[in-house]
Amino acid sequence: MTALTEGLQDYLEAILLCERENRFVRTKHLAERLGVKSPSAHAAVKELTRLKLVEHESYGHIELTPEGRREAESVYSKHKVLYHFFAETLGMPPKLAEDTACGIEHHLNDKTTGKITKLLDFIERKTKEDPGFAAELKRALSDE
Amino acid sequence: MTALTEGLQDYLEAILLCERENRFVRTKHLAERLGVKSPSAHAAVKELTRLKLVEHESYGHIELTPEGRREAESVYSKHKVLYHFFAETLGMPPKLAEDTACGIEHHLNDKTTGKITKLLDFIERKTKEDPGFAAELKRALSDE
DNA sequence: TAAAAATATTAGTTTAACCTAATTGTAGGC
DNA sequence: GCCTACAATTAGGTTAAACTAATATTTTTA
Known part of the structure; x- marks a missing residue:
C-alpha cells in the first residue's frame, strides 16, 4: 500500500478533472485549481511521478498512469x-x-x-x- | 479567529477526555491517547499554552482555559x-x-x-x- | 534520605506542505 | 531568426508535525 497523503490525493483528483476540461494538464492548471503556486504543484507532480502515479516529461504535460487513474477516480x-x-x-x-x-x-x-x-x-x-x-x-x- | 490546526484540535479533545478519566492530565496521557511520543505532546501543549487555550506549569498538570474548553467541546x-x-x-x-x-x-x-x-x-x-x-x-x- | 524509576523537557533531525525569488525553456509575433 | 512573454523549474526558506537521544526533575522505594 502506498499510503498516499491527502495532499497528493488532491493533486490526483485535480489532474483527473483538469484532463476533462482541458484535453491536457499542465502545472499551471493544477496550481490554479488547488489554489497554490506553481512550484508547489511542480513538487507534488514530481513526487507523484516518483510513485508512478503520473507521467510527466519536463516542460510537457502531465498524465495519469493506470494506477494513478484508479486512485484519482476512487x-x-x-x-x-x-x-x-x-x-x-x-x-x-x-x-x-x-x-x-x-x-x-x-x-x-x-x-x-x-x-x-x-x-x-x-x-x-x-x-x-x-x-x-x-x-x-x-x-x-x-x-x- | 485562531485558525487552530487539526492536530491541535485533537490535543484539545484529548485533554477534555483525559480530564474525565484521570482527574488530571499529563503529557504522558495525551501522548498515549494520541499515539505519539511525549516530546510531540509536549510541543503541542506548549503551542496551546501560547494560544491561551490551556494552562500548564512545568512538570505540572495541564488544564483547559474556558476558551480551550469551548473549543474542545465543540x-x-x-x-x-x-x-x-x-x-x-x-x-x-x-x-x-x-x-x-x-x-x-x-x-x-x-x-x-x-x-x-x-x-x-x-x-x-x-x-x-x-x-x-x-x-x-x-x-x-x-x-x- | 539517597538511589532508582518514571516522567517531562530540551535539542536537534526529518518530512510534507507551502512560499518567494531567480533561472531556464518554449512558442508566437515581428 | 530574434525577442518577448509566459510557463516551468530550481534554489532556498518557513511552518507544523512527528521522531530520537540526551538531560532535568519529580516521585517512589529500599
Missing part, C-alpha cells in the same frame, strides 16, 4: 457521494457542500462510502415513492 | 454526532466508526453538524415509530 467517487449527501440530501449551499466534501473525502474507506451510498439511495427512493415521507424529511431538516 | 460534540451516524445509523464496526469520526470531525462546521443531527434524529424517530421503516432501512443498508 477519491473523486467519494467526493461525488459526499457532495450529493451535503447538497442534495441535507440541502446545504453548493459552495459549502463542495468544500466540506473536499475535506472529508480522504477519510472514508470504500466500505463506509458504500454504506453512505446505500443510505442516500434509500432516502432518495422513499422521497420519490412517498410524498408524505419527502415532506416529513424536508420539515425535519429545515432550520425553523 | 470538536468533541462533532465527534459524537459522527460516531453515532457511523456506528448506530450505518451499523459500522465501533473501531472503524471511531476512526472515521476522528478523521472527519475537523471538517464540519456547526451548520453542517446541525443538519446531520437533524437527519439522525429524523431517522431515529421514524425507526422507533414505524417498524416497517426500520426493517426497510436495515435491508437497504445490509451488504447482501
Whole structure:
C-alpha cells in the first residue's frame, strides 16, 4: 500500500478533472485549481511521478498512469457521494457542500462510502415513492 | 479567529477526555491517547499554552482555559454526532466508526453538524415509530 | 534520605506542505 | 531568426508535525 497523503490525493483528483476540461494538464492548471503556486504543484507532480502515479516529461504535460487513474477516480467517487449527501440530501449551499466534501473525502474507506451510498439511495427512493415521507424529511431538516 | 490546526484540535479533545478519566492530565496521557511520543505532546501543549487555550506549569498538570474548553467541546460534540451516524445509523464496526469520526470531525462546521443531527434524529424517530421503516432501512443498508 | 524509576523537557533531525525569488525553456509575433 | 512573454523549474526558506537521544526533575522505594 502506498499510503498516499491527502495532499497528493488532491493533486490526483485535480489532474483527473483538469484532463476533462482541458484535453491536457499542465502545472499551471493544477496550481490554479488547488489554489497554490506553481512550484508547489511542480513538487507534488514530481513526487507523484516518483510513485508512478503520473507521467510527466519536463516542460510537457502531465498524465495519469493506470494506477494513478484508479486512485484519482476512487477519491473523486467519494467526493461525488459526499457532495450529493451535503447538497442534495441535507440541502446545504453548493459552495459549502463542495468544500466540506473536499475535506472529508480522504477519510472514508470504500466500505463506509458504500454504506453512505446505500443510505442516500434509500432516502432518495422513499422521497420519490412517498410524498408524505419527502415532506416529513424536508420539515425535519429545515432550520425553523 | 485562531485558525487552530487539526492536530491541535485533537490535543484539545484529548485533554477534555483525559480530564474525565484521570482527574488530571499529563503529557504522558495525551501522548498515549494520541499515539505519539511525549516530546510531540509536549510541543503541542506548549503551542496551546501560547494560544491561551490551556494552562500548564512545568512538570505540572495541564488544564483547559474556558476558551480551550469551548473549543474542545465543540470538536468533541462533532465527534459524537459522527460516531453515532457511523456506528448506530450505518451499523459500522465501533473501531472503524471511531476512526472515521476522528478523521472527519475537523471538517464540519456547526451548520453542517446541525443538519446531520437533524437527519439522525429524523431517522431515529421514524425507526422507533414505524417498524416497517426500520426493517426497510436495515435491508437497504445490509451488504447482501 | 539517597538511589532508582518514571516522567517531562530540551535539542536537534526529518518530512510534507507551502512560499518567494531567480533561472531556464518554449512558442508566437515581428 | 530574434525577442518577448509566459510557463516551468530550481534554489532556498518557513511552518507544523512527528521522531530520537540526551538531560532535568519529580516521585517512589529500599
